[in-house]
Amino acid sequence: MSGSGPRTEQTLTQAPEFRLAIIAVLVFVLMAVLSPDRFLSAQNMTSMAFQFPEFAILALAMTITMTTGGIDLSVVGVANLSAVIAATILTSLAGPEAAGAVAFLWLAVALGASLAVGAAAGFFNGVLVTRLGLPPILATLGSGLVFTGFAVAMTGGSAVMGFPDIVSVIGNATIWVIPVPLILFAILTLGLHILLTRTGFGLRVMMYGANPLAALYAAIDIDRILMRVYVIAGMFSAVAGMVIMSRANSAKADYGSSYLLLAVLIAVLGGVNPYGGYGRVVGVVLAVLSMQFLSSGLNMLQVSNFARELIWGGLLLLVMVINTTDWARLSARRKPAKTG
Amino acid sequence: MTNRWKELLARNETLVAVVIVLFCIVASISDPNFFTVTTLSDLLRASIVLGILAIGCMLVLISGGIDVSFTAVAVSAMYMTTKLSLTLWPEMPWPLIFACSIGFGALLGAINGVFIAIFGLPTLIVTLGTLSVFRGFLLTFVGSDRISALPPDMREFSRMMIARGTTEGGDFYALPWSLAALAGVILLTAFILHKTMLGRSIFALGGSVESARRLGIDVRRTQFFVYVYVGALAGLAGILHGSMGRMSDPFSLVGLELSVIAAVVLGGARLIGGYGTITGTLLGVALIVLVQNSLIVIGIPSTWQSVTIGALILLGTGLPAYQAKRAAARAG
Numbered sequence: 001m002s003g004s005g006p007r008t009e010q011t012l013t014q015a016p017e018f019r020l021a022i023i024a025v026l027v028f029v030l031m032a033v034l035s036p037d038r039f040l041s042a043q044n045m046t047s048m049a050f051q052f053p054e055f056a057i058l059a060l061a062m063t064i065t066m067t068t069g070g071i072d073l074s075v076v077g078v079a080n081l082s083a084v085i086a087a088t089i090l091t092s093l094a095g096p097e098a099a100g101a102v103a104f105l106w107l108a109v110a111l112g113a114s115l116a117v118g119a120a121a122g123f124f125n126g127v128l129v130t131r132l133g134l135p136p137i138l139a140t141l142g143s144g145l146v147f148t149g150f151a152v153a154m155t156g157g158s159a160v161m162g163f164p165d166i167v168s169v170i171g172n173a174t175i176w177v178i179p180v181p182l183i184l185f186a187i188l189t190l191g192l193h194i195l196l197t198r199t200g201f202g203l204r205v206m207m208y209g210a211n212p213l214a215a216l217y218a219a220i221d222i223d224r225i226l227m228r229v230y231v232i233a234g235m236f237s238a239v240a241g242m243v244i245m246s247r248a249n250s251a252k253a254d255y256g257s258s259y260l261l262l263a264v265l266i267a268v269l270g271g272v273n274p275y276g277g278y279g280r281v282v283g284v285v286l287a288v289l290s291m292q293f294l295s296s297g298l299n300m301l302q303v304s305n306f307a308r309e310l311i312w313g314g315l316l317l318l319v320m321v322i323n324t325t326d327w328a329r330l331s332a333r334r335k336p337a338k339t340g
Numbered sequence: 341m342t343n344r345w346k347e348l349l350a351r352n353e354t355l356v357a358v359v360i361v362l363f364c365i366v367a368s369i370s371d372p373n374f375f376t377v378t379t380l381s382d383l384l385r386a387s388i389v390l391g392i393l394a395i396g397c398m399l400v401l402i403s404g405g406i407d408v409s410f411t412a413v414a415v416s417a418m419y420m421t422t423k424l425s426l427t428l429w430p431e432m433p434w435p436l437i438f439a440c441s442i443g444f445g446a447l448l449g450a451i452n453g454v455f456i457a458i459f460g461l462p463t464l465i466v467t468l469g470t471l472s473v474f475r476g477f478l479l480t481f482v483g484s485d486r487i488s489a490l491p492p493d494m495r496e497f498s499r500m501m502i503a504r505g506t507t508e509g510g511d512f513y514a515l516p517w518s519l520a521a522l523a524g525v526i527l528l529t530a531f532i533l534h535k536t537m538l539g540r541s542i543f544a545l546g547g548s549v550e551s552a553r554r555l556g557i558d559v560r561r562t563q564f565f566v567y568v569y570v571g572a573l574a575g576l577a578g579i580l581h582g583s584m585g586r587m588s589d590p591f592s593l594v595g596l597e598l599s600v601i602a603a604v605v606l607g608g609a610r611l612i613g614g615y616g617t618i619t620g621t622l623l624g625v626a627l628i629v630l631v632q633n634s635l636i637v638i639g640i641p642s643t644w645q646s647v648t649i650g651a652l653i654l655l656g657t658g659l660p661a662y663q664a665k666r667a668a669a670r671a672g
Contacts (some may be wrong), residue, residue: 130655132662133664134661145650147650149644274464274465
């Protein structure tokens with residue numbers, strides 16, 4: 001895949017994130033006008049804050065892999081596999097009656113296990129991409145099937161349920177008035193932002209994404225960078241898996257299958273360049289908010305799930321066309337040199 | 341001679357063929373009923389739709405892209421055609437029904453073509469988007485009911501057999517005419533790929549877009565053709581799926597795309613483009629159909645199906661990729 005040209009310094013209004021902020025505000029205002037008493041209610045605000053972190057965290061995982069010019073199609077598979085393993089620990093070892101310190105301890109064990117599964121899955125993806133040299137699309141397509149397949153094989157395809165009560169804290173509790181999943185999302189967002197913009201690692205990730213060959217000649221240990229990127233993506237997916245498990249109060253191999261498209265959509269909508277080299281966490285957050293406003297609003301207008309799929313897909317295409325087309329060049333009637 | 345053998349052994353086709361043979365040996369040992377005409381004709385029937393989709397998908401991979409939307413194209417073309425036929429002219433003869441579905445498929449493929457060839461967007465993201473647009477449009481605006489009262493001529497087609505009967509051993513077999521459709525698609529695609537300038541252009545495009553452009557190949561037109569052709573094949577596969585299953589189900593087919601891509605990459609087509617063979621693709625399809633239908637016969641529970649397919653993708657693509665990486669490292 002060819003990298004895009006270098007981005008020159010832009011003023012604030014030219015940044016894709018600025019356009020995105022306008023879109024987010026527009027969608028919010030539109031929904032507020034179409035359904036004022038329901039969309040603007042406190043109840044709707046809280047329910048939105050509970051809904052979006054699970055797919056937003058998956059979108060963060062997608063973002064970091066996309067900035068290297070790769071993609072992670074296994075995020076949902078990793079989330080479900082780690083959730084199924086955590087759920088198995090919680091149901092068979094802790095049991096639904098566990099309470100107090102015992103339950104807390106088992107929850108910690110389950111969380112640790114799920115993060116370990118996420119890291120291992122990410123490591124596996126990293127090995128496929130770096131050591132075997134597989135294209136990230138194929139590597140994660142195949143590994144996603146394997147992870148989902150393990151979850152199916154472990155559960156026989158049915159949901160694992162019967163957790164101690166404490167599990168619901170991750171997905172359903174609030175600290176003061178802020179939902180716990182939102183806090184998790186905020187921590188991960190901030191962490192990823194700092195990682196990508198304030199550390200040498202982040203700089204090297206962007207360098208590799210912008211121009212892999214130049215990064216190689218700059219003596220950057222590419223394999224190690226990519227390995228870490230996929231491990232981080234795997235662990236983020238595992239956190240998303242925990243939130244989904246807690247909110248559904250069960251774990252199943254095929255939960256959240258529509259989240260894969262959504263995660264790609266959000267990352268691209270957020271201005272992340274799918275060829276690598278550019279991506280800002282603030283853009284992804286704005287994209288998440290627009291999607292959630294749109295999704296809740298459509299829900300209140302009683303638009304069917306299928307129509308929502310249609311709108312999401314259409315939005316993805318529209319944003320890609322707007323973001324990548326060089327309008328000046330098209331109108332100059334010169335043939336653009338870019339191809340997929 | 342030894343070099344030739346080495347080359348043959350290093351090819352994906354050989355690897356897949358060996359796995360298929362091993363699978364069949366193990367299967368016939370554990371179940372003597374496995375290796376019969378009945379099983380064979382069942383497997384052949386199961387591979388018609390998958391085979392046509394895989395041929396189309398292979399063409400996209402050769403041109404250096406990837407398409408995940410073709411199942412949505414197939415199901416949309418099938419469902420829209422049956423709806424159209426039932427409302428306008430229920431007695432529509434089957435060749436017209438087929439032409440109609442192929443036309444719908446080509447039209448939807450052209451939409452992919454516009455985004456990819458004209459706007460130059462990444463193929464994976466475009467087709468992920470159109471996958472949900474096509475399916476969302478179908479289920480929202482066209483309908484979401486399963487139709488089992490198909491146009492009579494479609495049902496008639498599904499009863500037409502090239503050969504059917506019972507062997508002396510008492511095994512029943514039936515080969516429907518849809519198999520001829522697969523054969524036709526194979527011949528047409530082989531002709532396009534190997535006997536026309538267009539075919540050479542598709543290979544050249546997958547090898548290197550820039551080189552193809554400098555050779556004077558119209559990159560946009562070639563890419564556009566690829567996506568329209570894939571759409572048309574998907575339309576054909578869709579209507580065959582509907583008539584063979586005697587039901588037009590708008591929820592079917594979508595979800596199959598990973599298995600199809602698995603079959604194609606197992607057959608050796610490379611994601612970076614420029615390489616792919618019809619033989620390899622058909623072998624890949626055969627292996628996937630075997631895994632989907634007969635995994636239980638060799639003693640692996642069917643819940644392990646997707647692990648098996650995923651592992652096959654990783655092995656089938658990982659080995660050649662690893663070899664290429666090592667060869668490149670040795671070359672310095």
